[in-house]
Amino acid sequence: MNEKKLFHNFKSYINDSPLNNGDKNGSIQELKPKLLNGELVVGAAHSAVLLTPLSERDGGRLGSLFVTNYKLSFVPIETSHYDEYGQKNHLLGTFDVPLTGVGALWLTDGGPQRRRRLLPYADMPGKVKGLQVICKNMKVMTFSFANSPIGNGRKVAMALVHHAFPKRHDLLFAFEYREPYYPTLPPDLNMFQRPGDWKRELERCECPHWRITCINGTSDAFMLTAGETLIVPSSVLDYNLMESARHFRSGRVPIWVWGRPEGAALLRSGELLQTEQSATAESVLLEQVRRSHPKLTPPHVIYLCGNSAAGGPSPAHLPPLQTLHASHRKLAELCTPTTLGNFWLQDSQYYSILDSSRWLRYVANCLAFAEEAAAHLDNNVTVVLQEGDGVDYSAVVSCLTQLLVDPHCRTIAGFQSLVQKEWVALGHPFCDRLGLPRPGQSKESSAQLAQCAPVFLLFLDCAWQLLQQRPAAFQYTDTYLVTLWDCAHNHLFDTFLFNCPRDRDLAVSKNFVARPVWDWGEQFSEQDQALFYNPLFTPDRPAVPPSHNTHIGQGATGWRNSRTEAWQGAGAGQSGRGAGRLRACGSVGAVELWALCYERWLPPLDAPHAGRAHFHAYHWRLRAQIQQLSEKLSSLSIMNNRLWSGEEVPEVPVPVGSRFFPFSLGRHEDLARNLDSMQVSLIDASQLLDSQSLLNAPD
Structure with a gap:
């Protein structure tokens, strides 16, 4: 009897024109999150809206919000290439957050303006219009349930409070995840276990x-x-x-x-x-x-x-x-x-x-x-x-x-x-x-x-x-x-x-x-x-x-x-007196804010053709160019150097990237192509320097 109420009295947060009620409701119901072995959905809110962070307009993405025993997952009804980070995690999607990564919860009126803190184990109001999640890595996600079926917002909030702040350590998903693990750790990694x-x-x-x-x-x-x-x-x-x-x-x-x-x-x-x-x-x-x-x-x-x-x-x-x-x-x-x-x-x-x-x-x-x-x-x-x-x-x-x-x-x-x-x-x-809760403790x-x-x-x-x-x-x-x-x-x-x-x-x-x-x-x-x-x-x-x-x-x-x-002796860890000694500057004027870690989720601070990853890929291309030149040099002798045709290695283009890559949303095809060539070129620069020496050139 509440079918009309599901879609009436709705304040739109969607920039695109809305679909008809029947198509939208049917599409939303078919959305499902990607689950791991042993992962279960414990709460869901369909027709939820993920608001665009720090946007001048009330815009957002329509989809379904799920709470599992491992993560908080938002699945949009429509996807695009701009929904992907430069770094893709096999276990977590773009709009997924591990439950232990949830730092604070706020109840809102459906938008980001008015809010109040939702504390663990506190009483839940009868109606939840919106929810704001502030993660421990400073990512902020704000959801509106104005278009969701009645009670969905409250169910999601209750499930999130219960599973994101467990009372016992053995209730964490790591104890339920039974996927077989086959270690492929680096051979030079010392675990200090024995x-x-x-x-x-x-x-x-x-x-x-x-x-x-x-x-x-x-x-x-x-x-x-x-x-x-x-x-x-x-x-x-x-x-x-x-x-x-x-x-x-x-x-x-x-x-x-x-x-x-x-x-x-x-x-x-x-x-x-x-x-x-x-x-x-x-x-x-x-x-x-x-x-x-x-x-x-x-x-x-x-x-x-x-x-x-x-x-x-x-x-x-x-x-x-x-x-x-x-x-x-x-x-x-x-x-x-x-x-x-x-x-x-x-x-x-x-x-x-x-x-x-x-x-x-x-x-x-x-x-x-x-x-x-x-x-x-x-x-x-x-x-x-x-x-x-x-x-x-x-x-x-x-x-x-x-x-x-x-x-x-x-x-x-x-x-x-x-x-x-x-x-x-x-x-x-x-x-x-x-x-996190202490092992063996039943209550914080x-x-x-x-x-x-x-x-x-x-x-x-x-x-x-x-x-x-x-x-x-x-x-x-x-x-x-x-x-x-x-x-x-x-x-x-x-x-x-x-x-x-x-x-x-x-x-x-x-x-x-x-x-x-x-x-x-x-x-x-x-x-x-x-x-x-x-x-x-x-x-x-x-x-x-x-x-x-x-x-x-x-x-x-x-x-x-x-x-x-x-x-x-760096690889072997030789530590003679003064060997490889670095000097650190410990004055306040010499330190700066770690922007990539703390400010990466703020869209106004992101900028194209900036950031360290932008120059990171460029430096790899330069190293590949040096390697190409060194290979040509090693194939020539000192006597027939003058017989070389003299063809030049093409100039290295600067790839297009953003300041907070790979943690920013958007299309990064140009930078991704550079990364594809980087993954097989993890070579020691010292070998390149030695190969360029004329003393090491073949006779």
Whole structure:
């Protein structure tokens, strides 16, 4: 009896002329989302409208909105080539969002103007006219149910609240997804899951004064949030570790994470507890660390969150997690305007709002701490990073320090191994920080909500800043870093799904299928993966110009030889003193907003013939041109060079791309053709440089 009400009293958000009621209703009912094995539809709203973001007109796309136990999916009634991103995910469509990627929900009156927050487990109103979804990667999707059957909007909202904010960890779709997994991980990727993996890292760094202990995997474990394998000084006994762990937060005694053959090492530690014997326990362990140095050099302790015993934190300290979370929330408000008027209002106050968030200050502080630690390691002094529970900022600064001092970590395989070691194996609480329910907990507590903080995003932002400062020193690109952040919210993969290795092992023992995110072929084609590789990366190239190192006292020949040998050992991870050392600028004026990550969903900021992907493809074409010239040169001898016909290689055209490619909608055929040629040309630039040398030319 409500059939007339379905299509009367309807405020149109469609630019095109509407279809007749019968055809439109029949077409909408036939729309279905693409489902994975084990994925089920738990809510649907037909004749829903996806509003165009930041549009001056009330325009949008007509289709059906579905909520499954894995994602939120909008299926438009009509599709076009402009509905595709440059990066195509095999598991998610253009208008799909994983449920764990949903950050906040807002109820609207059918448009983006008036809204109110919809909190988890709160009462649902009897009628839902519109719904706005703000994702954790700052994507905003606004839906109108004015043309939908009565009750569809409310059903979708209830299903989304129930499944996007589950009360138990084992209710996530990863526990229901039973698709067989056949690993195709890179052979040079170190997962740091077994003692042999840590032994391989210890041998790579050539540190003979440290040993592996597996006591943390026994009943005498003292560091419950870390894996079973730890690396400690050779002179310390397991019994002493157990006794000293009582004086550190979460039992986080100083543990080895990286070292140099000359003796300097990088360690991570939790803060001391306020006990009578805590200072003595710290002194005993630091003495054992000093004995692990061949020259018995005392270690240097860096207090990342300030040292209360020394008179309080310094101005450059890193903030509490609640403060970092508030800073990110202000940044998200700047990058997620819901109306065009709000966008231009924020644009007029852009820098003041950005500065008030203090996000870039925290990024600069992390870079400054990493530069300080790298400088001490460069002087062959052991560094101990100390903060809180030893699982947050110490992971950030430790990773950044290794990016500065170890060329192996600047490769894609090395970077992925670095994340596995510092974040996964050593127990960064991803569930707590990303707002997921804890394993074994039936209900969220206020204490857990207070621990939400984008610490991993802070690290990725810092890594991007280093990429901006040294664009030729890293094998990965900003597209790779943005994709990694998006995958952190895809709960199909286990890499960022647990608080510690113990929780993961317990889930695997209950038939949970672990799928590491590093198996990129599960999500992307070779063409999309080609954008992960930096065409400017040259492993055997000095990272710092000679003019910046004249104070070292080496001659030009000695400097060039030492740097070249260090870069040639990048793949093997050779880490001699000063080898491949980068220098980071940690001032606020040297950092900038990561636009590709934070502003990619804002259409007014997108622009053609701009962006790094635009020049990325151009650089690949240049490398292909260099390869073509080098092949011709190698086929000629020095004597018959003059007999060459002299035909010129055609000029490399600049491909057409947009600023936020591959995360922007639109047609990218020209740029896609360049990517097709890139996927088979992932060659080492050092080989090209060697082949161009006349000394290597055939006789």
